[in-house]
Amino acid sequence: MVEPVLSLRNLSVEIPTRHGIVKPVDGVSYDIGAGEILGVVGESGAGKSMAGNAVIGLLNPPAHIAAGEIWLKGSRIDNLTGEAMRRLRGKEIGMVFQDPLTSLNPLLRIGDQLVETMLTHLDISQSDAEKRAVSALEEVGIPGAAERVNSYPHEFSGGMRQRVVIALALCAEPSLIIADEPTTALDVSVQAQIIALLRRLCRERGTAVMLITHDMGVIAEATDRMAVMYAGRLAELGPVRDVLSHPQHPYTHGLMASTPLASAGKSRLHQIPGAMPRLDSVPEGCAFNPRCPYTTEKCRQAPAPRPESTSAACWYPLAREKAS
Amino acid sequence: MLAFIIRRIGQSILVLLIVGLVAFSMFNFVGDPIDNMLGQERTAEDIERLRIQLGLDQPFPVQYFKFLQEAVQGNFGVSYRQGRPVAEILLERAPATLELAAVSGILAIIFGIALGVFTAIRRNGVLANIVMSASLIGVSLPTFLIGILLIYVFSVELGWLPSFGRGDVVDLGWWRTGFLTESGLKALILPSITLGLYQMTLIMRLVRSEMLEVLRQDYIRFARARGLKDRAVNFRHALKNTMVPVITVIGLQLGAIIAFAIITETVFQWPGVGLLFINAIQFVDIPVMAAYLMLISVMFVGINLAVDILYFFIDPRLRADRAGGH
Ligand SMILES: Nc1ncnc2c1ncn2[C@@H]1O[C@H](COP(=O)(O)OP(=O)(O)OP(=O)(O)O)[C@@H](O)[C@H]1O
Ligand SMILES: [Mg+2]
Numbered sequence: 001m002v003e004p005v006l007s008l009r010n011l012s013v014e015i016p017t018r019h020g021i022v023k024p025v026d027g028v029s030y031d032i033g034a035g036e037i038l039g040v041v042g043e044s045g046a047g048k049s050m051a052g053n054a055v056i057g058l059l060n061p062p063a064h065i066a067a068g069e070i071w072l073k074g075s076r077i078d079n080l081t082g083e084a085m086r087r088l089r090g091k092e093i094g095m096v097f098q099d100p101l102t103s104l105n106p107l108l109r110i111g112d113q114l115v116e117t118m119l120t121h122l123d124i125s126q127s128d129a130e131k132r133a134v135s136a137l138e139e140v141g142i143p144g145a146a147e148r149v150n151s152y153p154h155e156f157s158g159g160m161r162q163r164v165v166i167a168l169a170l171c172a173e174p175s176l177i178i179a180d181e182p183t184t185a186l187d188v189s190v191q192a193q194i195i196a197l198l199r200r201l202c203r204e205r206g207t208a209v210m211l212i213t214h215d216m217g218v219i220a221e222a223t224d225r226m227a228v229m230y231a232g233r234l235a236e237l238g239p240v241r242d243v244l245s246h247p248q249h250p251y252t253h254g255l256m257a258s259t260p261l262a263s264a265g266k267s268r269l270h271q272i273p274g275a276m277p278r279l280d281s282v283p284e285g286c287a288f289n290p291r292c293p294y295t296t297e298k299c300r301q302a303p304a305p306r307p308e309s310t311s312a313a314c315w316y317p318l319a320r321e322k323a324s
Numbered sequence: 325m326l327a328f329i330i331r332r333i334g335q336s337i338l339v340l341l342i343v344g345l346v347a348f349s350m351f352n353f354v355g356d357p358i359d360n361m362l363g364q365e366r367t368a369e370d371i372e373r374l375r376i377q378l379g380l381d382q383p384f385p386v387q388y389f390k391f392l393q394e395a396v397q398g399n400f401g402v403s404y405r406q407g408r409p410v411a412e413i414l415l416e417r418a419p420a421t422l423e424l425a426a427v428s429g430i431l432a433i434i435f436g437i438a439l440g441v442f443t444a445i446r447r448n449g450v451l452a453n454i455v456m457s458a459s460l461i462g463v464s465l466p467t468f469l470i471g472i473l474l475i476y477v478f479s480v481e482l483g484w485l486p487s488f489g490r491g492d493v494v495d496l497g498w499w500r501t502g503f504l505t506e507s508g509l510k511a512l513i514l515p516s517i518t519l520g521l522y523q524m525t526l527i528m529r530l531v532r533s534e535m536l537e538v539l540r541q542d543y544i545r546f547a548r549a550r551g552l553k554d555r556a557v558n559f560r561h562a563l564k565n566t567m568v569p570v571i572t573v574i575g576l577q578l579g580a581i582i583a584f585a586i587i588t589e590t591v592f593q594w595p596g597v598g599l600l601f602i603n604a605i606q607f608v609d610i611p612v613m614a615a616y617l618m619l620i621s622v623m624f625v626g627i628n629l630a631v632d633i634l635y636f637f638i639d640p641r642l643r644a645d646r647a648g649g650h
Binding site for chain 2: 056058086087088089090091094095097099102103104105106107108116117120121152154165168169172
């Protein structure tokens with residue numbers, strides 16, 4: 001079997017708070033292979049960003065990795081020192097943030113930001129870096145790249161800025177990209193372009209992508225596999241087509257039914273009753289049990305089994321044929 | 325950009341005209357100049373002759389215009405007390421104040437920024453917290469008290485440094501400097517600390533809070549996510565953005581240093597324009613007071629103008645807005 005680029009093994013992130021320790025990420029395992037795009041979905045607060053930040057080593061203290069392992073291309077990275085981790089950032093793991101308007105330093109020319117990043121990680125000369133900065137901008141589809149390298153961020157539109165951000169994240173050719181809601185802050189009209197760009201570049205280079213999003217349309221179109229998170233835990237993991245058409249976890253089922261795309265044609269959107277629990281009061285057993293229509297005594301007592309490569313964290317996964 | 329600078333210069337001139345009006349009014353409303361210049365023995369003719377000679381018979385706007393005309397040429401009249409041209413006295417005193425202000429300003433800026441950055445980057449460190457607590461003293465103690473404390477410790481108790489005066493100065497022809505002699509340099513230490521301490525703590529606290537704000541920004545996170553070294557993140561990315569709002573305040577503080585010099589100069593009997601002004605008040609020496617007022621406002625306005633222009637070189641967004649805009 002080909003070794004995955006990224007591999008999370010029972011990853012847990014903990015934050016000590018006044019009301020005790022909370023676990024925004026609780027025993028999550030998944031792999032992403034080269035050139036593969038994993039879509040990560042889940043309600044706000046489910047721990048999607050927290051997992052991404054843990055991978056790139058940018059958890060804000062007091063949040064920290066409390067258990068589990070992170071493997072990148074066959075070596076373990078969750079126990080690296082700060083300096084060793086810094087060397088990996090940008091070089092092996094790139095990150096794209098949600099808001100391109102605030103992701104770029106307003107006082108530095110975009111060319112300088114690109115050159116600086118490349119010189120940090122690659123053994124190339126200043127003039128080579130400058131040349132590569134232009135081609136990096138060309139690759140992400142910025143017209144007139146040769147002149148635009150000298151522009152400041154405010155001289156670009158939101159969509160163009162996100163292209164610059166992608167160029168920056170990819171300029172040292174990392175093997176993994178974490179894109180945390182890369183299109184949420186953009187105009188609907190450019191969202192599809194940005195996703196297509198990200199997808200094309202990563203396919204070409206064989207970059208693995210962790211694509212965090214709320215947009216089921218993006219998931220359906222752009223990703224290969226998807227992970228559904230609920231209250232810090234993985235609820236379901238599997239190939240996109242299977243999960244979307246035949247969700248096995250009642251939560252995934254509810255989530256599909258509540259998004260416009262999947263429920264097109266129905267007159268009203270379905271709503272899952274109740275709300276995701278706060279992290280300091282996650283119920284015993286399966287975290288979803290108070291909201292689940294199929295809850296039994298077992299669900300209230302025993303934590304749901306962890307999903308392996310393709311299944312749901314549920315005692316009673318919805319039968320394939322039974323699902324809507 | 326040119327349009328913006330021209331507009332700012334226009335505003336500066338307006339400010340100076342208003343200050344000039346205030347300064348000029350002092351001649352008319354603070355005591356009677358005729359009274360001031362003629363003794364008790366005077367005749368009605370003397371008074372009339374002097375009125376015409378001083379142009380006091382003319383309408384107010386004409387008088388004001390004449391005053392400005394003279395002032396622009398550096399002619400502020402004759403000191404009532406010393407009987408010498410005010411401009412001459414000011415020029416004689418200015419180097420002392422400017423040297424003191426320059427040293428204090430440079431100390432305040434260098435240590436203010438350095439400590440501000442340090443306390444921001446190490447915000448949970450023990451040393452940073454000690455510095456922060458100590459800075460509260462700097463902000464809350466009045467200047468004269470700091471001066472007196474320093475004199476007590478370093479002049480009276482330890483006897484290391486002089487408590488008053490400028491020490492020996494070297495005359496360069498047009499400028500008398502204290503930088504070139506040992507006693508001159510020694511004499512600068514206590515007054516410049518006294519004068520600069522408040523501004524330094526102010527700059528430090530401001531740099532710290534601005535920098536903490538900047539360090540929270542997405543572009544700093546993104547810079548970290550690209551694996552840039554701490555040094556590049558803190559100094560290239562964060563510090564530059566921190567300085568944008570800080571520069572205005574630093575500019576104002578430099579102006580304030582020259583104005584606050586009055587207190588320090590009084591405490592240390594420093595022979596600069598501030599001390600001159602205090603003495604002028606005691607003797608109601610209106611020409612000196614008016615000239616001092618004008619001089620200080622020219623400096624304030626000049627510094628502010630310089631700061632505004634500096635913005636253009638730091639912040640590209642401003643360059644674009646102003647150049648393209650209107
Ligand atoms: N300092 C903290 N103390 C306690 N809880 C925290 C702290 N920081 C974050 N959390 C919690 O961690 C959880 C995970 O947050 P995370 O940002 O990963 O959510 P997310 O899935 O990315 O949501 P969104 O879709 O809104 O981005 C949230 O429930 C949040 O309340
Ligand atoms: Mg998030």
